[in-house]
Structures are given as C-alpha cells and as structure tokens.
Amino acid sequence: VRAIVFDGRAATVQTRSDPQPGPDEALVRVRLAGICATDLEIVRGYTEHRGILGHEMVGEVQACASAPAWMGRRVAVEINAACGECDRCRRGHPTHCAHRTVMGIRARDGCFAEHVAVPVRSLHAVPDAVPDEAAVFTEPLAAALRVLEDIAPVPHGRVVVLGDGRLGLLVAMALHAHGCGVVARGRHAHKLERLHALGIATELAASPSEALGEADVVVECTGSAAGLDDALALVRPRGTIVLKSTFAARPVLDTNRIVVDEIRLVGSRCGPFADALADLASGRVDPRPLLEARYPLAEGDRALAHAGRRGALKIVLEP
C-alpha cells in the first residue's frame, strides 16, 4: 500500500507491504482520513511512534473473515485497540487499557494509507445519512463529546471554550449543540465567525473576557501552556477546567488558586464513537464547515504542511 510513514525524522509517502489482518481483524479501505494536531506532534518528535500515521478516518470493509456481515460496510474506526482482559478493561475503561495499541499513535499503523488492518471490535457502522466528509470527523467529534461526560450534567452557566483551532471549534459546536451556554474565545476572527454563524457567542482573545472569574466551565483547547493560566483566570470558584490539549511544555501551576477556590481540573481524551455518529446522523452537529482542503495521499507532504499552517482548519487525505 501507499502510505505516509514517519521514520523518526520525517513523514514521507512510501510504498509498504500490504497489511495482513489478524484473525480478529478486518481490512478496511480508507475513503477519507483527517489530519490532527497529534499527527503534527508525532512528526515533530514528541512521541515514540514510528510507522504509518493517521487515526481519523472513514472507510469501507474489504475483508473480515471472522465477521463477514461487515463486508462492504462503511465504517468509522475506534483508535484504541484494548486487550479486553486487564483490570482497566474490566472496569469499563478500554481507552485506558494498559496494553492498548493506538492506531497511528502507539505501536499500530495508522490510516494515512490505502488500506489499514483494524480489530473487528473497533468498527462502527456509519449510517447512510452521514456523508464521508462528515464521517471523517467521527473520532474528533467523539473526543469533543467526551467533554460533555466530564462536565455532566449540562451546566446552567457559562462554558468558555479556549482556543479556535480544529479541536476548539469542534468542542464549541458540540457543547452548543447539546445545550451548553458556550462562549468560544480565540485569536482568529475568521474562524470565530464560523461559530457565530451557528449562533455561538464568541470573544477575541485580545479583548478582556466577560467571564473573568465567572465561567462555570472552561475547556482548554489552545494547545499551549499559557492556555492553562487563561483558564484559571476565567473559571469561577468551584468551577471546572477541562484540559483537552497536550503540548510539549510543562506549565507552572498556581495550585494555591486551585485549593483556595476549590477548582476541578479534568483531563479529557477519547470519547464515545456511537454518540458522535448519532449526532452526525441526526445533523445535530455538522462539522463540514471545518473542512478546509482535500489532498490525494500522494501529496501527503503538502497536506501535512498545510495542516501545520497557523490558522488552518481540517485537512483531509484521499487515499
């Protein structure tokens, strides 16, 4: 297969031997794959992953010996492949399986390829009503919906989403769609306008916030250490900060503020695929306005460069 491979130094388009699905795996033809900040971090060398990149995709099952009913189905694919047997899996937290591999992120090849072999139990059928251009957002939308679980029940007050990158915009859209009083705060007027068009309140980060010390929830999606300071300035006593983005820098934390104001800080990662697909099927969330450009897989280097540009929205690959 043709694929975008990271060898520890650079990501390049290469031809690799075809993936061979194991006994409980399916072979999936990739229809569209999305580029995420995590892919760019891997290329910058922030993790140990080597091999084929990519973990956001929609595809079509081409071989599935153990469960033939999947043949020909359009699917989104859960990225964490769990062992199903360890303590954490038994507790119902497969995304925290101690032995997990993660598609395109940890010890498992990713979906920036013509085909990918994935565990059958990672497959989610994509409803016919959901076009590929929306289905490719299933994984990031699930991650956005994880925030709803973190802050459940839906808070009455103000929810500030910090950061207008790909993830921040999607989180703002998802929380707004589920009844949160969202204020999206970011640096790019042209991106905030896309949210404004959906009826979501926005604030430019250069201007003082109306939520200073008054936000019930702040969702940190800036991808920078400074975002945590901003979040602490915005949140009210006994409020919640959801940390969504990972970054290389280690921020210095005002723990006294956290103790005295009894603030909750919640790390948030992967979310419910089924809920994401339901929202896409009903149209409750339509992420397509976030799609900025499509590239053939052969132009993977150009696509990654585009995704890395300041202000870029979602870039997808067509294998």
Next chain:
Amino acid sequence: VRAIVFDGRAATVQTRSDPQPGPDEALVRVRLAGICATDLEIVRGYTEHRGILGHEMVGEVQACASAPAWMGRRVAVEINAACGECDRCRRGHPTHCAHRTVMGIRARDGCFAEHVAVPVRSLHAVPDAVPDEAAVFTEPLAAALRVLEDIAPVPHGRVVVLGDGRLGLLVAMALHAHGCGVVARGRHAHKLERLHALGIATELAASPSEALGEADVVVECTGSAAGLDDALALVRPRGTIVLKSTFAARPVLDTNRIVVDEIRLVGSRCGPFADALADLASGRVDPRPLLEARYPLAEGDRALAHAGRRGALKIVLEP
C-alpha cells in the same frame, strides 16, 4: 484582651482593646485554640493578613444581643464570614463569598485571644458529649470531611493519603472512619504508628508504594510541591487527586499525563462543621491522639515555635 498578633514581621503576645461585637455578632470566650500550618504560613509572610491570628477554636458565648439563646453555650465557630447576598452565597457556596472575611486569615481578627467577636450565624453548638480537647478539632476535621464530598460516593478502591502532618493524619482518620480503604503514606514512623493503631494501613514514603499507578484517589496533604508529582505517580488512569495543602512554591505540572490518563485534580478547602461535630459526638472520629501539647496564651511564641518543629502534631493554646 491578651492576644497573639501578627504585625507583618513577627507574632507576639500583646494586650489589645476588647473586641466589640456588632449587631449580628456574638462575643465568645475562647476555651481552647489550635495552631494550624496556615498560621505558620501567615507568620512567614505568605499572605496579607495582619492582626490577631487563629481560626481553630472551641469557646463559650458570653454576649449575644441579637440571639440570647446562645448565651453560655459551648460553640465551634465557622471561619468564613460571608455576606449572604452575592452570587456565590446565593448559589450555596458561602465559603467562596467574594466579600468574605476569614477569622484569623483575612480581614478579621482570629481566636488566639481571650475573647473573639464572631457572626452569630457562624456559631455551631458543641454537643455535651464532645470534650474541649476534641471540639477544638472541629474546623480541621470539617476540612478533612470536605474530601469525602470531593470524592463522593465513597470509592471502592484504594485511597492514598500523602503526608503525615496534622492535616494528613486527620484526613486519613476521617476517610477511614467513613469506609474508605485508606493507605497513609508519610515520612515519620512514629506518626504513622498512631494511624496503624486505629487499623489504618500505612507506608513509609522512603519505600516503594504498592499503589503506584493504581490508587483510585490520592489526597495530597504534604504541604510541598513535590507531593503533586508523587500523587501523579500513584493515581490510576481516570483516578482523582485531591489537593488539600497550599504552599508557596509553584509546581511544574505534567499536564500531558493528566490529559492522556484523564485524571481529575480537585482543590479542597473548608468543610461541613455540622458533619464534623456529629462525628466527634458519636466518637466516629476521635482526634485527641493528635494533640501533642498545651500552652497558656501568654506563651504563644513558644507554642508557635513548637508547632513549627518538624514532626510536631497539634499544639493548642489555653487563653
């Protein structure tokens, strides 16, 4: 009154004019007052507080014009005096009132004095069954019980309490008494033995922990920035860290660990006085083994020096 006063440089025993209770205040004769790490921090200059120190006490109402039924009653006294009218008070969070004063901590004289004037609504009657030596622990026990609210419902798994200072020991006792599977981890074998005698599992901090990466809850009571790193090493994915102690240093935080392992970090401060008094009255928690020495108020400087010694337990003043 005779009182221990901090003038910005040193804490000294002085004679001050008698406190004049306002219309909604009571005059309370202090029977016993406890010395807390926060008092020592104030004397080290970490806060803006100037005036009479002290916020842990049991006393006797000597004047109460607006509510004469309190006359002669033995009382514990809520330390946060809230306005009762701001947004935060209306939400039911008077301990976070934006206009609050705090006895001995913020813009209100403390209880290291023969008498103190306090709001009538801050009074809690001490049941007859509770001797002064236990009642003086009402405020720190309430703060310990706040952790139960932070982690409710009582977790099934392992709860590690980090730090065997006054607060850590009391938190371990309170959580154990309420059914948590506590492991107390600290540096002083002679202090951990007091917990062991109560049937609480203990670990010396010098030895490797059995909870590494497996604790459901870690309560950080070490009073040092390094405690947060230890807490992160101990807690399991999706586990909770309760931050109980404040300190001058600002720790560097591994936010990626928090995000990837979806850890919750919860700041925790003041707690429910009524619950603390109920536990003292029933004997569910008996904090008296933590009492190390009593000093007359006139020897306040010696008492503070004793409380500041490494390994010291609770020191109380008798005005």
